[in-house]
Amino acid sequence: MAIPKFSADEERELRLVGASSAQISRLQSALPFIQKVIARKAGRRETLKVLENVETQAQELSRSLSELLSSPAPEHQFAHGLIESRYWTQPERQLDSGPTSAHHMLERLTALVAAAQAARDDVPRTQTRQTAANPQGVRLVESALFAGWMDDHRLASSGAMLPLPDKWRASRTGDEFRRVVSACYRTIGGNEDPLRAINAYLSSRKAQQDRLLAALDEALNQA
Numbered sequence: 144m145a146i147p148k149f150s151a152d153e154e155r156e157l158r159l160v161g162a163s164s165a166q167i168s169r170l171q172s173a174l175p176f177i178q179k180v181i182a183r184k185a186g187r188r189e190t191l192k193v194l195e196n197v198e199t200q201a202q203e204l205s206r207s208l209s210e211l212l213s214s215p216a217p218e219h220q221f222a223h224g225l226i227e228s229r230y231w232t233q234p235e236r237q238l239d240s241g242p243t244s245a246h247h248m249l250e251r252l253t254a255l256v257a258a259a260q261a262a263r264d265d266v267p268r269t270q271t272r273q274t275a276a277n278p279q280g281v282r283l284v285e286s287a288l289f290a291g292w293m294d295d296h297r298l299a300s301s302g303a304m305l306p307l308p309d310k311w312r313a314s315r316t317g318d319e320f321r322r323v324v325s326a327c328y329r330t331i332g333g334n335e336d337p338l339r340a341i342n343a344y345l346s347s348r349k350a351q352q353d354r355l356l357a358a359l360d361e362a363l364n365q366a
Contacts, residue, residue: 147174147331156326160319161310166291170327173287178331180279181340190266198259205252208245278344281337284324285313285344313344 149157149171157167211223223245230236230244239247288311296305310319315338324337 147178149174149326149330153326153330157323160322162288162323163291163295165294166288166311169287169291169294170284170323173283174327174331177280177283177327178333180283181277181328181331181333187266187268191263194259194262194266198256201252201255201259205249205256208249208252212243212245276339276343278340278347280328280333281313281324281340281344284327285311285320288320288323313341313348315342315345 149167154167157170162170211219211226214220223243227244236244236247289307292305292307292311310317311323313320321338321341324341327333328337328340
């Protein structure tokens with residue numbers, strides 16, 4: 144898989160919302176990790192449907208080949224002869240040997256049907272969560288913007304840093320942050336308007352803060 148890279152248009156969009164060169168560089172470095180965490184995972188129903196299609200098509204081809212071999216109809220016998228005369232001249236059948244072309248395929252199709260049927264048991268029974276609302280990609284974007292801001296504004300002599308502007312923090316209303324996330328997601332082929340992901344990130348962050356406060360309260364009460 145190619146490493147994602149901002150196009151000239153995406154980089155121009157980032158500069159329009161005020162991102163610095165350091166922030167864009169940090170975002171560029173984060174793109175492969177964002178791509179990995181928001182990549183769509185295989186859903187149970189979709190996977191079972193693929194296996195069902197393989198099984199069905201293999202069974203249909205097996206029936207057609209069996210009919211081709213056994214049918215007394217002249218068109219089937221003539222078609223069988225034509226296929227046989229052509230099959231044994233194909234370079235792809237180097238490992239095959241008599242008696243007929245269908246003989247090899249029927250065995251393999253039977254094995255394929257059995258494998259597709261058995262593979263259903265290997266599909267996890269829990270439905271995979273849709274990653275359009277995965278909060279981790281947004282967390283990486285926010286962290287990259289923060290790191291770029293630090294690169295630009297940390298004072299070398301003291302290590303002090305100007306406060307991060309609110310526009311570079313995740314929020315449900317901040318247009319600049321949403322546009323930055325959108326540019327990142329477009330670059331990696333994700334959702335172009337990741338508002339759901341931003342909302343999921345904010346909800347998960349609040350839930351984590353609530354858990355930490357509850358744990359602190361419990362510790363203070365036990366002191």
